Amino acid sequence: MAPVKLYIYDLSNGLAKQLSAQLTGRQIDGIWHTSIVVEFTPGHAQEVFYGQGINTTLPGRSHHGQPLQIVDLGDTAIDEETWQEYLEEMRDHYTADKYHLLDFNCNSFTNDCAGFLTGGSIPDFVKDLPTDFLSTPFGAALRPTIDNMYRRPAPGASAAPPPPNQPIAASLLQAVAAQAQRSSSALNPVPLAATESLAAPMHPSTNSASFRTLLRSHRAVVAFFTDQQGCPPCRVIAPVFEQLAAEKGIRAGSGGRGAAFTKIDLRVGAGGTLASEWGVRATPTFMFFLDGTKVSELKGVDPGELRTQTDLLLFQAYPPHPHVSLSLPAVKALSLAPILFTQVPVLDTVFAKLASSIDVAPSSPTTMQAKEVLRGQVVPYLKARFPPTADGAKPSSPPSATAALLVPWAAATATLVGALAPDALFPLVDMWRLAVLDPAAVTWLAAVPGAGPVRALVRIARDALAQPTQDKGTRNYVLTTLRLLANAFGAAALARGLLSGPGSDGEVLGTLVPALLHTDGAVRTAAASLAFNAAASVQRARVAGGGGLGGVALGAANSASDADAAAAADEEWQVELASALVEALERETGEEVVHRLVAALACLLRYAPPDGQVGPLVEVLGARAVVLGKLGIASVQKKEVRKLLEEVGSMCPPA
Template sequence: MGTPVKLYIYDLSNGLAKSLSAQLTGRQIDGIWHTSIVVFGKEVFYGQGINTTAPGRSHHGQPLQVVDLGETAIDEDTWNEYLDEMRDHYTADKYHLLDFNCNSFTNDCAGFLTGGSIPSFVKDLPTDFLSTPFGAALRPTIDAMYRRPSPGVPAAAPPPNQPVAASLLQAVAAQAQASASTPAPPPVTPLAATESLAGPMHPSTNSASFRTLLRTHRAVVAFFTDEQGCPPCRMIAPVFEQLASEKGIRGANGGRGAAFTKIDMRVGAGGTLASEWSVRVTPTFMFFLDGIKVSDLKGADAGELRTQIDLLLFQAYPPHPHSSLALPTVKALSLAPILFTQVPALDTVLAKFVSFVDAAPASPASAQAKEVLRAQVVPYLKARFAPAPVANGTKSTSLPSATPTLLVPWAAATTTLASTLQPDALFPLVDMWRLAVLDPAAATWLAAAPSAGPVGVLACIARDALSQATQDKGTRNYVLTALRLLANAFGCAPLARVLLAGSGSDGAALGTLVPALLHADAAVRTAAASLAFNAAASVQRARVAAGAGLGGVSAGGSKADDADVAAAADEDWQVELASALVEALQREEGEDVVHRLVAALACLLRFAPADGQVASLLDVLGARTVVLRKLAMPSVQKKEVRKLVEEVGDLCPSA
């Protein structure tokens, strides 16, 4: 009779992933999983090396879930010998939150003990996370946590607008890598690592871990080696590692690349794995596409190895049709969002708004809302966006960030006032939020609120105001300010995603944008064109980060469904946006607005799927003709605008 093998599963985020993942990543992730193997009355896990403790007595506490992995016929002495051998492989300096972690270890152990593997929802978590644009954006932060600093090279900064997520990752990583004897690891401790682990090298010490690698990555390069007894293996190993750095999933290739794995036939069950693939000489290299071996190479031929890897990558990621076009102006477009950062005289704004509130029927709720704005909101906005000079005449670089203590009552006050005042009286309040969303802390908080909280409420009012047949000056001012608020909201990707979620003509963001592009007022159209560019640029950033349009793979080089690759952006609203851009271009005569509209079209088109709905619609609408007609307009004179129009005309599909 065999010995039971259990998998203990813990959530390193302590429930935060489950509550925040949908807003931050666009996908529900129920936990940041840490696992350990329990067998022979002991719990074994990988963090600061391989650690052993009594079951349930590690620093992670009690497991969230226990999975029965079956039974093992291996005796305890053999198991201990295996662990001793693996201690040289699973060392503290090799730990990486995504690529080489506790789950890599337990998957190897499961394969050794039972021939099986750990559950897919655990081992696929890095793939699932990295296939989201948010995950791709955070990848540099994660890699920087595990990269040994190089002399003269500054440390990587956290991605903009993601301080909460970056801090959470640091805390998760510190907890994951803590040893069993560490009761309370510090939340932001630099983690030692080897430079090589910043590259895409994956461990495979048995059949289970190798099968997982093949299943979760589009392209895989496997190096079967015997470093101890094979001089040619030692000679070619540095070349293999260099190629992994250049052509792996974190190379400078837009998220495309191969997963590289080294299988030492003397480590773990590496010899058995080599026998399964009929490896009789070393070094042997095998190349896999979608889990199927497509070729192999025997011997230490560096030139042929590079050629075979290049061929594999070409097969896995054929270039996008647009990649062969010379588009210098389109390529030079900055994808940074257009932001409206001007700071008004805040005391004047407050006084004007208070006069509007006082002119409305009085109520305790409105009186309390005025006090929140006077005592909390305006002082915060002044300190954050218009700081007073300090003693030497310079402005302080230490700016306050919004906190829930401020945002919760402000959001409640906004909801109260929005339900009692007309749009023409609300625009000063919208202008305050326009500034606030430039604060990453405020934007992140709003992204976690249902329908973006007060920002969603204010956007819906603008959408409804635009649907009216006639608009006075006050309504125009409200719509203009709301469009600038929404444009600024796109400086925070999670907040933009919430505003676009479930969009369409009834959605807050797109429902406001589409009619605003055709507004009679030039300033409104300019703000709307800015918002359109920000929305379209978010699509291109997502496609580039996820590899969409560059071979159809997600960030990290892993396989992904078309729905995932499409990118953080539902194609239905892209189609509606594209249609609105073409209609707006047909009517628009102002050069600045034309510039922004054409730039937005460039972002939607550059890496769009050739057979997707956006390209098909633009073909039907004759977008190419509409765009190129702008060259005949007397108002379109700037050289860079005309050049962009010409290149976008080339991007547009033609019958």
């Protein structure tokens, strides 16, 4: 018997522990790299890890230095010769070009090795790190950058430029990637591109132990027994299987719903032995497992039947939602596209109004510098991106915001927030309202702790609404901020950062809830639009995550982002929003606002978890009577609004 240990290193060299709460809103103690250490002969242990292929070194002698933690994985009955044969076979599977920082990395390799050697697995806190990271707004914003780092471009195509994330984030990411893929002998390695197929959420299984671990840890498992080298039909069906994994695999924020997909190549590791254990005599063969028990099997190339069997497995694993049986044509017809405020004002007039307020305020070098940033950088950018045209046409290639623009703009905003009264600041808010229509600006803001300047502006609106009275200038500021927020909630990652990012103390809900009850109709309309955008992001995530039919996505083309999914999983703010919607509906008489409020409530209620908090809350609040009561208001006349009220009333539990 030989002892097996897991060496754990931090690829960020302590930066993750220092910066994770600030960047992600969640404490992440390290970006974990692991290696396997086996001591077949006392005093002659060997450390094996995956980076630029499979590397071997003496324990603690790799470029990662000394491990932060050593975990005892138990003993192995495998002899050294068998272990070396296994590693040789795995070298064709764990190659440098397949490496991906999140999807196929050193921890995928050590988990496979742990299963082969001991029948166990590596600790969950290591395996779950990618999901934990991607469920944060920061992780969701950086995912495209990470994928671009490992994507092999099509022949003749130029590499896509990375999105403008924070310099500190980009530097940390590049450092982690370089550290992850260094070999012991490479001093200055260049990370290699991975194949496109590795973007799918696939779980490698090369031996019986790792496969049993997968069956134990997932309710639904779809296994693909293949011979990629010697089976042409396997190569034909492989892209279909990978697409199914991308559509119906377990995603961050899904509450564990979805299936685990695993590909078992008979020529890799102990794949042939594993196939024999399950009676596989021909490839391709697919097996479907529910709670560790095989429930069906499919042989040959039949994409339609493969999809049907996968859907049936998920239907069995996750029973249908009660709302599936209701006839809800008006609810189903709701567009989940965000309501955006896109009107472009005369930007010179907007700046002149703000500049005059700066000029009459107590002068300082910082306020004058802020004014020049707006004049020399911000206004020209907005004019170029949103030029006035007679026919309203957009430029074919509008300029995108860059960090060189956004960093000084954010600093100028912080300066002016401290120097000007709210009634003088709404032109600045209006500039940001347009900026968050630019995906590049959204990506940058989503990576800034707490969405930076946007949150600072929202905090002022929240405090203003807490006052018993507001003058016209304050009303204008609140209205413009609500429109900014409605646009911001058109992007899930930015919305998530505003709702629960670092330092959040309820600015968004603290602004939205009183605004829904405001005396001014325009303010209520903007607030109802924001409420709908927030609720629609939840609905998008539930639909894409299979909230309706047993985990089966109801529309693969309408896939939600990781940030959408994370927002859908967080019920605390949904409960507060649902309560505010019911109260606002009870008081509202304007048809347009009623329409947006009831549409938002529909999004919160549809496919809400049966054991969640939203349903019981609306029952206690008597939401059914409130919603159906709007049918008796003379101002509510449109057929589509009345039909929506009837259907949402039927979704509300009776009091």
